[in-house]
Amino acid sequence: MTDSLYLDTARLGLMSPGARRASHDLARLAGAEGGSPRFDRLLRHGAGAWPADLRRRYPGLAGWQGVGRLKESLRTLAGSPPDLPVLLANRSAELVRLAARLLFLRSRTVLSTDLGWPAYDAILESEARRVGRTLARLAVRRAVFEDGLTPGQLAEFVADQAVARRGDALFLPAVTSDGVRLPVEAVVRAVEARRELTFVAADGAQDFCHVGPDLGRDYCDLYLAGCHKWLGAYHPMGLAFYGRRRTRTLIEATVAGLLGSGELGDPLLRFSGQLEAGRLDGGTETVSLAGLFASQAAADDAAGAWTTGGSAGRADNHRAVAELAPALGWQPVLLDPGFRSGILLLRPDRPHLAAAGGEELRSRFLDVGLALTAYDGGTVRLSLPDTPLGSDTISVVRSALGRVAGPADRAAAYGPNGGR
Amino acid sequence: MPADGPARRSALLSFQFVGPAMAGSLTMALVCALAPPAVQLAVLGALVSILGGLFVAYMAQEADRDRRREKLLEELSVPLALAAEPDLYAQYRDVCQALLDLAARPDPVLRGIAVLKLASVAEQIRALAAGEVVFPATEAWRTVYEQLLTSPDIRSYRSAAWVRAPGYWEDPPGRQSMRANYDAVRRGMLIERVVILRDDLWPSGMPLPVGDVLAWVEEQHRHGVWVTLVRESQLAGEPDLLVDSGVYGDRAVGVQELDEHGRTVRFVLRFDPAAVRLALDRWDRLTLFAVSYQTLLDRLLPNG
Numbered sequence: 001m002t003d004s005l006y007l008d009t010a011r012l013g014l015m016s017p018g019a020r021r022a023s024h025d026l027a028r029l030a031g032a033e034g035g036s037p038r039f040d041r042l043l044r045h046g047a048g049a050w051p052a053d054l055r056r057r058y059p060g061l062a063g064w065q066g067v068g069r070l071k072e073s074l075r076t077l078a079g080s081p082p083d084l085p086v087l088l089a090n091r092s093a094e095l096v097r098l099a100a101r102l103l104f105l106r107s108r109t110v111l112s113t114d115l116g117w118p119a120y121d122a123i124l125e126s127e128a129r130r131v132g133r134t135l136a137r138l139a140v141r142r143a144v145f146e147d148g149l150t151p152g153q154l155a156e157f158v159a160d161q162a163v164a165r166r167g168d169a170l171f172l173p174a175v176t177s178d179g180v181r182l183p184v185e186a187v188v189r190a191v192e193a194r195r196e197l198t199f200v201a202a203d204g205a206q207d208f209c210h211v212g213p214d215l216g217r218d219y220c221d222l223y224l225a226g227c228h229k230w231l232g233a234y235h236p237m238g239l240a241f242y243g244r245r246r247t248r249t250l251i252e253a254t255v256a257g258l259l260g261s262g263e264l265g266d267p268l269l270r271f272s273g274q275l276e277a278g279r280l281d282g283g284t285e286t287v288s289l290a291g292l293f294a295s296q297a298a299a300d301d302a303a304g305a306w307t308t309g310g311s312a313g314r315a316d317n318h319r320a321v322a323e324l325a326p327a328l329g330w331q332p333v334l335l336d337p338g339f340r341s342g343i344l345l346l347r348p349d350r351p352h353l354a355a356a357g358g359e360e361l362r363s364r365f366l367d368v369g370l371a372l373t374a375y376d377g378g379t380v381r382l383s384l385p386d387t388p389l390g391s392d393t394i395s396v397v398r399s400a401l402g403r404v405a406g407p408a409d410r411a412a413a414y415g416p417n418g419g420r
Numbered sequence: 421m422p423a424d425g426p427a428r429r430s431a432l433l434s435f436q437f438v439g440p441a442m443a444g445s446l447t448m449a450l451v452c453a454l455a456p457p458a459v460q461l462a463v464l465g466a467l468v469s470i471l472g473g474l475f476v477a478y479m480a481q482e483a484d485r486d487r488r489r490e491k492l493l494e495e496l497s498v499p500l501a502l503a504a505e506p507d508l509y510a511q512y513r514d515v516c517q518a519l520l521d522l523a524a525r526p527d528p529v530l531r532g533i534a535v536l537k538l539a540s541v542a543e544q545i546r547a548l549a550a551g552e553v554v555f556p557a558t559e560a561w562r563t564v565y566e567q568l569l570t571s572p573d574i575r576s577y578r579s580a581a582w583v584r585a586p587g588y589w590e591d592p593p594g595r596q597s598m599r600a601n602y603d604a605v606r607r608g609m610l611i612e613r614v615v616i617l618r619d620d621l622w623p624s625g626m627p628l629p630v631g632d633v634l635a636w637v638e639e640q641h642r643h644g645v646w647v648t649l650v651r652e653s654q655l656a657g658e659p660d661l662l663v664d665s666g667v668y669g670d671r672a673v674g675v676q677e678l679d680e681h682g683r684t685v686r687f688v689l690r691f692d693p694a695a696v697r698l699a700l701d702r703w704d705r706l707t708l709f710a711v712s713y714q715t716l717l718d719r720l721l722p723n724g
Contacts, residue, residue, distance in 0.1 A: 104608075105605065105644040106610065106612075106644060106645075106646040107610075108576075108610065130608055131575070131608035131609075131610070132575045132608070133575075133610070196712060196714075196715065198646060198714070218718075218721065244718075245717065245720075245721065246714045246717035246718050247714070249638065249641065249642040250641060250642055250644065252642075253642040253643060253644075254644065257606060261606075
């Protein structure tokens with residue numbers, strides 16, 4: 001059996017080579033040392049604190065130099081100023097709860113859109129109910145997907161709505177799960193030209209190491225991301241970058257308050273803070289640390305190989321696949337160029353695929369050598385790499401799309417599928 | 421099943437009816453048997469007239485009784501209405517009992533002092549009834565203030581803090597109130613505060629206030645209070661905005677008067693929708709002059 005072409009990064013990214021080596025050596029270390037003082041020394045002080053023979057024995061962990069260095073690497077990837085903190089958590093949802101608390105802390109109306117991830121919207125709604133305030137979800141999906149809205153028009157629309165609805169905080173996905181790249185900075189600037197925003201949070205789960213961000217531009221108070229998609233660490237780990245100096249003390253005090261009261265219960269969030277400060281209280285529950293080592297290695301792999309804003313390679317790949325798809329029975333969902341990312345949606349021309357279940361469709365693609373996300377109704381999502389697709393790779397994509405689409409009169413029934 | 425009260429007997433079987441009826445009937449029977457028709461008619465007329473007179477007299481007495489009953493009910497209506505408010509009724513009874521005890525003391529000097537004091541108390545109660553509570557020269561108002569901040573139906577608090585001296589709300593009662601603010605924010609209350617600063621506390625040209633006031637403002641910002649700032653001199657044309665006040669949801673408005681050392685001279689709390697509307701209007705006007713602390717922090721950035 002040969003490896004498939006993996007274009008499902010938006011669901012779960014391929015593990016980067018460095019992350020693979022780090023995870024492998026961590027597993028070997030765990031088998032040999034468990035939680036011995038040698039492991040503690042590595043965890044707290046990095047591989048530099050190990051004797052040379054240990055470094056030689058576990059070369060995949062050589063890049064680990066402590067939590068501080070990991071945060072520094074992640075900040076570099078996010079374009080975040082070195083003096084602004086970054087939070088690490090086992091569960092991204094905990095960080096979204098933090099964002100929700102901060103958004104509603106000083107706001108009467110928080111604006112969001114109908115492009116957000118539903119689970120995160122539910123967390124925002126829950127917080128809105130708790131404090132008796134308003135979450136105004138702006139309906140823009142149809143305009144973006146069907147009416148040819150441009151990023152500039154979107155920014156103006158949100159600004160108009162902020163005035164009309166007296167919105168004073170903003171929560172936006174930087175890139176949506178279906179690949180819409182939102183102009184978060186432009187939206188924030190447009191709103192702030194007319195009305196003061198108390199807090200801006202962005203969901204960068206599909207953005208981090210894919211399109212953006214550039215947090216040094218001072219437009220977003222809290223930027224949420226993860227390590228298991230486009231970064232390629234594989235082990236899920238949530239990130240929250242502080243984005244503006246003006247809200248640094250506010251976020252710090254809120255995190256401390258929520259951790260103190262137990263309202264934020266993420267063990268890694270607490271533990272990583274203690275680790276960085278060098279003050280382990282011994283009372284934290286046992287924490288999964290695999291994500292730390294894998295993320296450091298993946299960040300090292302990504303350093304220099306990825307540039308904020310996305311490369312021309314990804315745009316070329318997007319264009320190449322979009323051009324070949326119609327002849328094979330698939331229609332690309334083409335948005336205004338300003339909204340495009342490395343995620344491409346294809347809708348089937350064939351009626352039997354339109355009636356298909358996502359899980360079965362995904363399996364059929366895998367059978368013909370292509371790993372992607374498929375949804376009930378036949379739409380598929382391709383996460384395109386940053387490096388230009390070679391002719392061999394293009395051939396795999398062409399072949400897979402053609403073979404799964406099959407003849408126009410073919411009918412089939414498929415099972416369910418989902419996933420971000 | 422037993423009846424609730426004693427069984428009622430028919431009026432026709434009562435002695436009050438049977439006795440007079442039997443006596444009258446016997447008299448008329450004797451008159452009819454022994455006296456000529458003219459006498460019979462005269463006796464009948466007399467009896468009817470007596471009956472009429474009794475009826476009219478009864479009606480007059482009944483009307484008088486009604487008047488007295490109504491007056492009594494009117495006097496009883498106060499305790500009856502208060503009976504539904506146990507906390508107030510208990511106070512009413514205590515006051516009534518004290519007044520009865522006072523009435524038993526005939527000393528005219530005591531009576532004179534008592535009347536003067538009672539008039540003052542009555543005035544205070546009338547103010548309370550109008551929704552106004554006055555706390556003179558005491559920090560006791562902070563207890564009520566904290567009750568308002570913990571009231572579950574009050575979701576927002578708009579405050580205007582007129583800072584005329586360093587150390588504003590930095591004494592122990594003030595610190596306690598600030599902690600109540602932060603607890604309220606944690607529970608989900610939206611607290612917005614406009615800080616009016618005397619110009620020497622935020623000198624012209626300085627990006628931020630100076631001294632302890634800055635630490636006080638930063639502390640509030642850190643705890644989630646939305647803080648905006650304005651210099652006192654900017655409000656020279658709007659003297660009615662120079663006031664220490666707070667609007668608690670849409671329920672109450674409080675105005676604090678301080679001396680030059682920041683000690684409370686008077687705190688007036690009004691539970692009055694009209695007063696709340698006026699205060700909100702004043703607060704909205706005040707925000708037009710103010711700039712958020714967050715914006716001031718932005719301006720500290722190299723490109724700000």
